[in-house]
Amino acid sequence: MAASLHYCDTHGVDLMQALIDESIPTLAKAIATVGIEDSNWTSMIGRSREANLADISLPCFAFAKQLGQSPDSIAQSIVNAVDVESNSAMGEVMASGGYVNIRAATSWLANRLLSPEPLAESEHIMIEHTSANPNGPFHVGRARNAILGDTFVRMYRAAGKKVTAEYYVDDMGKQVGILCWAMENLSETQVNQILESKELLDESSQHSQKADHQRVKWYQAANVLKVEDTSVDEGVTTLVQLSEEANEDVLNRFDAAYQPVLDGMLETLGRMGITFDSFTKESAFIIDGSVEVLMNALEKSELHGTADNGAHYLELESKGIKGKSTKFYYRRGDGSSLYATRDLAYHQWKWTQAEQLINILGEDHKLQSRQVSIALDELNIPTPDVVFYAFTKLADGKMSTRRGNVVYMDDLLDEAQIRAQQVVNEIRSDLDETTIHQISEAVGVSATRFNIARISPEKGITFRWEDALSLDKDSAPFIMYSHARACSIYRRAGDQSLPTSINVDELSPTAIELIRRMAKMQNELNNAIKLSRPNLFCDWLSGMAADYNRFYRENHVITDDGINLQNLLLNELSRDHLRRGCEAVGIIPIEEM
RNA sequence: GGGCGCGUCGCAUAGCUGGAUAUUGCACCGGCCUCCUAAGCCGGGAAUCGUGGGUUCAAAUCCUGCCGCGCCCGCCA
Numbered sequence: 001m002a003a004s005l006h007y008c009d010t011h012g013v014d015l016m017q018a019l020i021d022e023s024i025p026t027l028a029k030a031i032a033t034v035g036i037e038d039s040n041w042t043s044m045i046g047r048s049r050e051a052n053l054a055d056i057s058l059p060c061f062a063f064a065k066q067l068g069q070s071p072d073s074i075a076q077s078i079v080n081a082v083d084v085e086s087n088s089a090m091g092e093v094m095a096s097g098g099y100v101n102i103r104a105a106t107s108w109l110a111n112r113l114l115s116p117e118p119l120a121e122s123e124h125i126m127i128e129h130t131s132a133n134p135n136g137p138f139h140v141g142r143a144r145n146a147i148l149g150d151t152f153v154r155m156y157r158a159a160g161k162k163v164t165a166e167y168y169v170d171d172m173g174k175q176v177g178i179l180c181w182a183m184e185n186l187s188e189t190q191v192n193q194i195l196e197s198k199e200l201l202d203e204s205s206q207h208s209q210k211a212d213h214q215r216v217k218w219y220q221a222a223n224v225l226k227v228e229d230t231s232v233d234e235g236v237t238t239l240v241q242l243s244e245e246a247n248e249d250v251l252n253r254f255d256a257a258y259q260p261v262l263d264g265m266l267e268t269l270g271r272m273g274i275t276f277d278s279f280t281k282e283s284a285f286i287i288d289g290s291v292e293v294l295m296n297a298l299e300k301s302e303l304h305g306t307a308d309n310g311a312h313y314l315e316l317e318s319k320g321i322k323g324k325s326t327k328f329y330y331r332r333g334d335g336s337s338l339y340a341t342r343d344l345a346y347h348q349w350k351w352t353q354a355e356q357l358i359n360i361l362g363e364d365h366k367l368q369s370r371q372v373s374i375a376l377d378e379l380n381i382p383t384p385d386v387v388f389y390a391f392t393k394l395a396d397g398k399m400s401t402r403r404g405n406v407v408y409m410d411d412l413l414d415e416a417q418i419r420a421q422q423v424v425n426e427i428r429s430d431l432d433e434t435t436i437h438q439i440s441e442a443v444g445v446s447a448t449r450f451n452i453a454r455i456s457p458e459k460g461i462t463f464r465w466e467d468a469l470s471l472d473k474d475s476a477p478f479i480m481y482s483h484a485r486a487c488s489i490y491r492r493a494g495d496q497s498l499p500t501s502i503n504v505d506e507l508s509p510t511a512i513e514l515i516r517r518m519a520k521m522q523n524e525l526n527n528a529i530k531l532s533r534p535n536l537f538c539d540w541l542s543g544m545a546a547d548y549n550r551f552y553r554e555n556h557v558i559t560d561d562g563i564n565l566q567n568l569l570l571n572e573l574s575r576d577h578l579r580r581g582c583e584a585v586g587i588i589p590i591e592e593m
Numbered sequence: 594g595g596g597c598g599c600g601u602c603g604c605a606u607a608g609c610u611g612g613a614u615a616u617u618g619c620a621c622c623g624g625c626c627u628c629c630u631a632a633g634c635c636g637g638g639a640a641u642c643g644u645g646g647g648u649u650c651a652a653a654u655c656c657u658g659c660c661g662c663g664c665c666c667g668c669c670a
Contacts, residue, residue, distance in 0.1 A: 050613065059612060061651075071612090071650090097613035133670075173670050282670095311668045323595050323666045332668045339670050363664050366597060390598070391664070423632065443632090455606075458598060460663055466619095467605075471632070474606080474618035481632045489629050531610095539607065542617075549633060558629045571629095593632080 013117050016523035019104045020045050020056055022089035027058065027100070030081035034074065036063050047523065054094070054101030055516070061098055071098030106512050109519040110502040113573060119160030126354035127153050130269070130276075131168040133175040134262035136216030137207070138269065139406035140463055141392045141399035147452045148389055149360040150274040151534040151585055158584035159525055164354060167276045168346060169262065171254055172243035172283050173339060175219075177236045178226075180250075180257035182218035185235065186225075194221040200404045207410040212264025215257070216401065223402045244336050246286040268409050272445055273586055278353075285345035291337045294344050294379060298330060301378040309333035319374045321367075328371040343372050348381050357384035362391060363458075387532045389457040395464065407463060416444030416469050423471060424593070435592075442588040443477050444469075449586045450476035454538040474542055476587045482545035482552075483582060486575035487591040489557050489568075498569050511570055514551045517544050518577045525584065534585065541581040548574045 024042055031041060041058065048054040060071040060078070067074055075095035082093045082100075091105035129149020132142045153165045170176065182191070195201040200220055207213050226232035242250040269275070285291045295312065298304060303314040305327070312331035321328075330341040350357050361369055366388060373383040393399065399406045421440035428436065451468055454475075455461060471477045507515070520540065528537035551574070557567045582589040 046610095048613095049608085053613080057613090061612065064650075099613065101613095170670070175670065307668070309668075313668080321596085321666095325666060327668090329668045334668085336668090338668070363598065365665090367665055368670095370597095388598085393663080427630085427632070456599095459606085460599065470605095470619080472619060473632080475632095477632055478618095481630075485630055485633085492629060535607080539617080546617095550635095552629080553634050556629060560628090593630085 013112065014522040014526055015104070015109060015112055015519040016047055016055060017526075018112070019089055019102070022087065023056065023102055026082060026084075026087045026090065027078070029083065030078050033081040034077045035067065036074075037066065038063060047527075048099075048101060050101075053096060054092075054099070055104050055520075056102050058100040058102075059098060060100065074098075075100045104516070104519065106507065106515060107502075107504040109515050110504060113515065113518055114501065122161045123355040124162045124164070124353070125156055125356040125358060126164045126166050126278075126350055127156070127358045127360070128166040128168055128350070129153075129360035130274075131170070132265065133170050134212075134258040134265060135175045135179050135219045136261065136401040137210070137212040138265045138409040139399055139401065140409060140412055140468070141406070143272075143409050143412075144389055144392050144452055144461070145360055145362065146269055146274050147272070147449050147586070148387070148457060148534065150272075151449075151453045152358065152360065152387070152529075152532075154584050154586055155525060155529055155534060155537060158580060159522075159529055164278050165276045166278045166280065166350070169279050169281045171251065171258065171281045172240070172286075174236065174240055176254045176258045177240040177243065178222045179215065179219045179261070180254050181232065181236045181239055182222035183215065183257045184253070186218055186221055191217050191221040194224050198224055200224070202404060205408060205411050206414055207408070210264050210267075210410070211260035212262075212268075213408070213410070215261050220402060220404055241336070243283065244286065246283055251283055268413070271413055272409075272449060273588065280346065280349070282339075282342050282346070285342050285349065286337070290345040290348065291342055294348065295331050295337060295341060297379055298375065303374075303378060307333065310335070314371075314375060314378065316371060316374055321370070321374075328375060330375065340368060340372055340375075344375055344379065344381070347372070347376055347384060348379075350384070351382060357382075359384050359386045361386055361388055363388045364391070385532075387457060390460040392452075392461040392463050395462055412468060413444060413448060415465070416448050417441050418444075419469050420444045420447065420471065420477070423477075428593070439590060439593045442590045443471070443480060443593065446476035446480060446582075446587040447471055450479075450538065453585050454535050454542075456533060456535050477593075479541055479545040479578065479582060479587055480590060480593060482548045483575065483578040483589050484591060484593040485552060486548065486571055486578060489552075489571050490575060493557055493563055493568050493571075496563055496565060496568060498572065499565050502569065503566060506566065508551075508554055510547070510550045510554045511567075514547045514570060514574060517547045518573060521577055521581065537581075538585055541578075541585060541587075544574075544577060544581060548578065 044062065045056055045058045048057040060074040063074050064071050072095065075098055078100050079093050079095040084090050084093050089104060089108045091103040094101045127149060130142070130146040132138070150165070153163050156163045192201060195217060205213060222232060239250055243254060298314065299312065301314060303316065303318070305313050305315050307313065311329055311333040313327040313329040315326060316328050317326040328340070330338060332338065347357070369386050376383050394405065394407065397405060417440050420443035421436060424436050424440050447470065448468060451470055524537055524540035528534055551570065555567045555570070557564055557571050579589040
């Protein structure tokens with residue numbers, strides 16, 4: 001085996017930011033010469049929009065009025081006055097279209113890439129995502145939350161943050177109440193009869209014996225039954241009321257009803273590489289009394305009001321909430337709390353666990369989330385950051401576990417694996433069955449995740465099998481293939497001791513592009529995190545794979561004259577960047593495919 | 594009715610903290626495997642950035658009218 005580079009967990013430096021920082025003193029001298037008196041110009045330097053022209057750019061449009069010259073000629077004057085030679089970070093500095101365009105010196109980039117610096121100690125972040133009601137199997141509508149949430153967890157970790165992935169378990173309330181009532185009152189025969197009568201019985205899934213797939217039938221049957229039989233609602237309501245009083249017996253029965261479902265859901269998520277560090281039950285905040293304390297505290301708010309029947313609310317009209325209902329009810333007439341109230345206590349608790357909170361929520365929770373934030377503010381509790389995503393709908397309508405109008409994730413992942421296997425069978429007939437299965441499972445899972453992670457969260461998705469399972473170029477397999485290719489070369493190169501520096505003069509254009517791409521990794525990651533858009537980092541990763549492939553075509557590691565060590569070094573840097581990029585978005589970086 | 598979001602080549606998608614020839618993939622057309630994985634590489638055609646107005650030296654990007662789509666507006670969760 002070749003000497004391996006061990007850069008994991010040591011890449012903390014944003015080289016584009018470093019380039020900006022190192023360019024500023026040199027630019028400042030030039031700008032003073034030209035006679036610009038705008039002290040704000042340093043904040044105008046940013047990443048260049050034209051990646052083929054420059055890494056960073058200074059737009060000169062704002063100086064035009066002051067100097068009475070065209071932006072273009074100002075840019076040219078600045079460029080003429082810049083002493084590039086004195087700055088090791090700066091490569092080319094050129095004027096174009098009113099911009100001062102700066103490219104990093106390739107030698108500087110290469111050096112920085114080869115001597116990474118350790119990440120600084122970071123704050124602790126709690127990312128709460130998924131938190132789906134445990135009433136049935138994971139479906140593709142719920143998957144966007146989990147995939148997005150886990151991608152954030154991974155990206156933050158790749159950026160060196162300490163992250164707790166948190167799942168809020170809704171262990172009280174109507175949904176589990178219905179499930180529990182059904183499990184206790186309906187026989188399997190009854191359930192099957194009810195579902196059959198409504199043509200809801202579907203045992204076509206390979207996973208129909210899995211606990212979550214089994215128990216959702218009881219949930220669906222109870223929902224059908226309660227339309228005709230009012231005693232269902234009565235039974236459920238009694239249970240729900242008791243659960244809200246933290247009745248131990250009822251909470252235990254709820255637990256018994258939903259836990260196998262939750263386990264089934266977590267198994268599905270585990271297959272996608274999605275795991276949690278912490279599970280918190282909603283009932284915990286009733287039991288410890290914190291909900292009651294908060295409700296009492298809210299009465300001191302200036303927004304507080306009381307309804308005729310004794311219910312308590314906050315009037316939010318003055319806080320910019322518009323529409324029919326500006327009242328945020330947090331205590332019912334009978335004195336009990338509501339879901340949102342418990343959410344307040346939950347947030348209060350979360351702040352004891354981390355310095356930053358991020359919630360991943362569907363766009364249907366926007367109003368609710370705003371109300372909760374205002375209430376938190378009234379309680380002097382900080383508000384969390386929230387990432388919203390638009391819904392995934394089926395071509396023929398909205399997904400619903402209750403109505404059985406869903407595509408289950410278990411089935412989607414099966415199908416993804418099968419489709420991937422068809423491809424692997426075709427091009428890797430040399431591999432044994434077990435290996436082929438492992439590869440196709442990794443490809444299927446990665447492709448499914450990437451096809452969601454690469455889309456802007458606020459954009460609605462219409463589920464189509466072809467799209468969800470696409471193995472095309474702009475997808476996970478393309479990236480995985482590039483990584484596997486780099487691994488293959490690493491294996492073939494054998495045990496080599498790698499050079500400690502890169503001779504820039506010998507680099508081909510594709511090699512330079514590759515270095516430039518790698519140098520932007522941390523910047524792209526930081527940017528995607530800052531803007532809450534994982535799709536931006538997905539773009540970088542696709543581009544990284546493409547640049548590696550171009551490099552691979554032109555620059556051979558294994559040649560007739562032996563091993564080209566410089567190209568091997570670039571191959572190893574690429575392999576490392578691809579692997580870390582994959583891990584940051586939930587693609588499995590397999591070593592062979 | 595009110596609030597929030599979305600509308601970019603045939604399809605999908607990037608860019609939206611104003612700025613340089615609007616990105617990428619699929620599909621379509623044409624090249625490249627005696628050479629480290631062709632799930633690849635190179636080249637080509639294809640876009641009134643939903644639509645009308647405004648702000649600006651500069652608008653896909655900001656403001657606004659309209660059209661279309663989605664989500665929300667429970668003492669539910």
